[in-house]
Amino acid sequence: MARRIIPDGPEPTYDRVASGYAVFHSDEPFPCESGGALPELTLAYETWGKRSRARDNTVLLHTGLSASSHARSHARNRAPGWWEQFIGPGAPLDTDRYHVVCTNLLGGCFGSSGPASRNPETGEPYALDFPIVTVADMVRAQLRLLDHLGIERLHASIGASLGGMQSLQLAALAPERVQRIVSISATAQSSPQSIALRFVQRQAVMNDPDWREGRYYGIAFPHRGQKVAREIGTITYRSGPEWEKRFGRERSGAGPPRLGEDFQVESYLVHQGEKFCLQYDANSYLYISKAMDLFDLLAPDARGTAPIERIGCPSLVIGVRSDLLFPVWQQRELARLLEKNGADVRYLELDAPYGHDTFLIERDRIGTAIADHLDEDEQDVRALTSRAS
Numbered sequence: 001m002a003r004r005i006i007p008d009g010p011e012p013t014y015d016r017v018a019s020g021y022a023v024f025h026s027d028e029p030f031p032c033e034s035g036g037a038l039p040e041l042t043l044a045y046e047t048w049g050k051r052s053r054a055r056d057n058t059v060l061l062h063t064g065l066s067a068s069s070h071a072r073s074h075a076r077n078r079a080p081g082w083w084e085q086f087i088g089p090g091a092p093l094d095t096d097r098y099h100v101v102c103t104n105l106l107g108g109c110f111g112s113s114g115p116a117s118r119n120p121e122t123g124e125p126y127a128l129d130f131p132i133v134t135v136a137d138m139v140r141a142q143l144r145l146l147d148h149l150g151i152e153r154l155h156a157s158i159g160a161s162l163g164g165m166q167s168l169q170l171a172a173l174a175p176e177r178v179q180r181i182v183s184i185s186a187t188a189q190s191s192p193q194s195i196a197l198r199f200v201q202r203q204a205v206m207n208d209p210d211w212r213e214g215r216y217y218g219i220a221f222p223h224r225g226q227k228v229a230r231e232i233g234t235i236t237y238r239s240g241p242e243w244e245k246r247f248g249r250e251r252s253g254a255g256p257p258r259l260g261e262d263f264q265v266e267s268y269l270v271h272q273g274e275k276f277c278l279q280y281d282a283n284s285y286l287y288i289s290k291a292m293d294l295f296d297l298l299a300p301d302a303r304g305t306a307p308i309e310r311i312g313c314p315s316l317v318i319g320v321r322s323d324l325l326f327p328v329w330q331q332r333e334l335a336r337l338l339e340k341n342g343a344d345v346r347y348l349e350l351d352a353p354y355g356h357d358t359f360l361i362e363r364d365r366i367g368t369a370i371a372d373h374l375d376e377d378e379q380d381v382r383a384l385t386s387r388a389s
Contacts, residue, residue: 020077021046021069021104021111024145030113036131039120043145044069044104044111046077048087049095051151058151059093059374060142060178061102062159062166065288066280068110071102085363092367098155098374105162106141107133107287113141115283116217128214133287135162135295139170143177153177156374160184160318160359161326162288165295168334171315172297172307181311182370184318184359187330188308188337189296194325197236198289201229205282214283226282227273234272239322239355298337308337314344316373318359318366321349325356346373 021044030041046069051058061071061083072081072088087093093100104112107130115130122129146154157178159167164186171181208225210216247264261270297308315338319331328349335347348369352358359366 020074023111024148026144026148030137030141030144032131032137033134034132038113038131040113041106041141041144042111042113042117043106043141044108045145046070046072046074046102048072048074048093048100049098051099055151056153057097057155058099058101058146059156059158060146060154060170061087061093061100062142062157062163062170063102063105064159064161064163065105065285065292066276068108069102069104070110071100082360086367086370092363092371093158093374094371101145101149101151103142103145105288106138107284107291109281109284114281115214115287116281125215125217127217127283130283130287132290132294134291135165135169136173138291139166139173142166142170143174146177154179156180156182158182158370159186161186161356162292165292168297168308168311169295171311171313175310175312178313180314180316180373180376182316182318182373183331183334184366185320185323185326185331185356186334187295187326188334189298190293191330195293197232197325198293201232202286202289204228204232205286211282214286216282221277222282223277226277226280226285227270229273229285230276231269231273234269236325237356239324239353241322242353242355245353309341311338312341312343314346314373314376316346316348316369318348318350318369320355320358321351322353323356323358 024043024045026041028041030038032038067082070077070079070081071083073079073084081087085091087095087100089096104110106112107114109116115126115128117126118124119126119129154177157167157170159182164183167181167183168186168188171178205211205222205225208222210220211222211225212219216222243265247268250264252262252264252267261267298306300306317331317335317338319328321328335345339345350358350362350365352362354361
């Protein structure tokens with residue numbers, strides 16, 4: 001009997017979010033590192049918990065490539081969020097203690113300014129007129145939101161994957177505004193391997209005839225190319241050991257072999273690709289993946305120093321041994337670099353079978369480490385290395 005594809009293994013919760021978020025809007029132009037600029041800025045965000053009177057208990061949660069600001073359910077949107085089990089009363093991000101803020105990425109498609117947004121200068125979607133954005137641009141947009149909310153200093157900046165990049169970038173860009181950081185399955189700079197993988201994914205989208213040089217809005221979206229791109233991405237998000245146990249070499253059905261969808265693991269990839277196409281704007285996929293390619297905290301900037309050298313706050317770095325997209329050696333290197341700068345670093349390495357997506361699934365081990373890191377007195381944080389399996 002063929003195995004069922006979805007119930008057999010844990011899956012992250014991602015849904016298209018069309019309501020329930022708040023919107024920060026600024027009519028002030030927003031310059032980007034690429035040299036382009038947005039005439040206005042919109043950032044979608046959601047919050048949980050209450051700010052303390054001193055306004056010193058805010059935790060900024062950064063998302064990965066695919067996620068919206070909907071990290072946890074709430075009264076305005078009761079659907080489960082992508083980090084549902086990590087946020088709430090008594091959870092690792094304890095909303096009885098912390099005020100949690102999560103934004104949709106600049107360049108995204110869930111309420112923030114992105115390629116699908118209306119360009120006020122033309123009345124049409126930006127499409128490829130949207131400027132190339134970087135992780136630093138994403139963080140500077142978030143800092144504008146924090147200014148608007150009257151939050152001068154964060155208790156913590158937390159993220160995984162692209163979110164981990166943002167967490168690091170914020171501590172490098174505005175070290176005076178963050179007390180501690182958590183970086184999960186991220187790196188100090190994008191490697192050639194990950195750049196190559198994302199390039200091929202973008203090529204799949206851009207070679208779809210329905211892409212139309214990015215101007216497909218109101219016509220037809222590049223379904224075939226985006227589906228293939230997500231299938232490639234899914235291969236990098238999970239791991240071989242998990243798929244061996246979950247699917248093995250089981251076929252999708254009886255009959256002779258066929259060139260198309262034939263094995264259970266192929267059916268899983270098709271399902272993930274199709275689901276993603278219905279939720280995410282293809283141009284946002286291109287822009288945000290490019291921002292990940294450009295991420296580099298080791299190259300000297302205009303000040304003549306590597307941005308990572310400005311990160312000195314207590315840091316929790318988490319890596320996963322089965323991660324194909326951000327191999328664990330990158331988290332080990334990140335921890336060493338931060339310690340070299342004098343930061344107090346806690347390092348946790350997980351032997352989990354879920355690959356890059358472990359941060360969405362391993363609530364107990366990752367959640368406990370985060371809760372401990374958030375709870376430590378800033379003066380008592382000590383450097384240590386711990387490995388959990």
